[in-house]
Amino acid sequence: MANSDFRPVYHPAGHDNELRSALQDLRTGRWLSMRNLLESTPDWTLWTQRTQVLGAVAAGSDAVQAWLTEEPRSVAAAVMHARVVVERAVRAHREGHRRAQELWQQAWEACRAAAHASPADPVPWVCLLALSQLDERQRLEEHRLHPPGPMLFPGPWGLLAEADKRDPFNREAYHRMLQFVYARKAGGTLSEAVNFVQWAASSAPDGSALHVLPLYVRVERYRRERGHEKALDLHWVTEDAERDAVRALDIWFLRTSAPSHTLLDLNYLAHALWGALQFADAAPVFRELGPYFTSLPWAYRTRTPKDPGGAEEVFLRARSRALAAARDPGRGPHG
Incomplete structure (x- = not known):
């Protein structure tokens, strides 16, 4: 078996070794490494x-609160406090917790501070944008501002600006704005999401991770349509799907350095190219x-x-196929 000697691992820090070290300390309740890293x-x-x-x-511990108590004037601690309370809200x-509204208010105040x-x-x-998706009916005025372009939706455009x-x-x-689109009770349609990511990518410079955004919407459409249950899944090999994948490769991946690439974006790009039969790419x-x-x-x-085991197996199958194509560039897309 080609993948027998390789098993992928998940770690939120990915290749960021300094972040990995800070996370290790954070999980034991220690915040000094986090402060030094930031x-x-x-x-x-x-x-x-x-x-x-x-x-x-940190949302699962009191480490940031301990840091803020120890260094009440720390700007980084204030920002991390906002991160933590937003994550909790x-x-x-999402879980329908009885304190959700109270936590939302606390998070909003922490973001403003x-x-x-x-x-x-x-x-x-960015944290305020994350909170905006909780306002599903867009009751707050700042969450239903007039959009900056045609075919877009009323939303928290001021926060994005x-x-x-x-x-x-x-x-x-x-990405937080895209999540807001999905959460909207008044809309939340895939066509709104498509319009948004195309608008965002069209103005983004070469090397911007926003060129990967269309791949996220394509996956969301596949998820909603339960594409894996179709006998012949043509979702990933359409001309549009291939164009989006190759564009993200050319304009984002090949024009930026590795430190700026997030694990999630890399996985979405690898998945899109594999699905579009662009194995060598x-x-x-x-x-x-x-x-x-x-x-x-x-x-x-x-x-x-x-x-998670199923996801890993699909990843391994795709990885093996792509690396094999790179070793033998004469092979066609179907091997």
């Missing part, structure tokens, strides 16, 4: 990525992933999406 983070792209991963892990809303403490930071505004002002084309900000993406993978989107190609 102090040495050089740009908003990495800052956004690292605070997101740290916030998801989103989880509570962080924005005041760190005026140049996009993360407090604030994030954009501080870090143009911030990856997480646009998928090979360098799999090679960059190295030992790491994420269960999504591979899990959607199984009959039991919640089975």
Whole structure:
């Protein structure tokens, strides 16, 4: 078996060794490594990525609160506090927890405090965008502003603009906006999502991760249509699907360096190229992933999406096929 000597692993830090070390300490309740890591983070792209991963892990402990108590004037601690309470509010809303509304209010206040403490930071505004998806009926005025272009929807465009002002084309900000589209009670249609990601990608510069956004919507359509149950699944080999995959490869992957590539984007790109039968093109993406993978989107190609073993097997099959095509470029798409 070609994959017998290789088993992929999932780790939220991926190739970021410094983040991995900070997460290890954070899981034991220690916050000093997190503080030191954030102090040495050089740009908003990495800052956004690292605070997101740290916030998801820290939401299960009191480590950030301990840091804030010890260093009440720390700007980084204020931003991480916003990350943590937003993560808790989103989880509570998803689970229908009785304190969801209270946690939402606490998170909103923490985001505003962080924005005041760190005026140049996009993360407090990204956090407010994350909270916007909880307002499914768009009761708050800031969540139903007039869109900046035709074929778009009323939404939290002011929040996106604030994030954009501080870090143009911030990856997480646009992903949070996409999640808002899906959550809208008044719409939430796939056509709205398609219009949004095409609008976002059309203005993004070469090298921007926003060029991967269309691949996420294609996976969401596949998930909703339960594409894996079709006898002949042509979803991934259409001209549009191939164009989106190759465009993301050419304009994002091949024009940026590895440190700026998130594991999730790499997995979505590898999955799209494999699905479009562009096996040799998928090979360098799999090679960059190295030992790491994420269960999504591979899990959607199984009959039991919640089975991590199934997702891993699909990933291994795709990886093996892509690497084999790269070794033997004379093979056609069907081998």
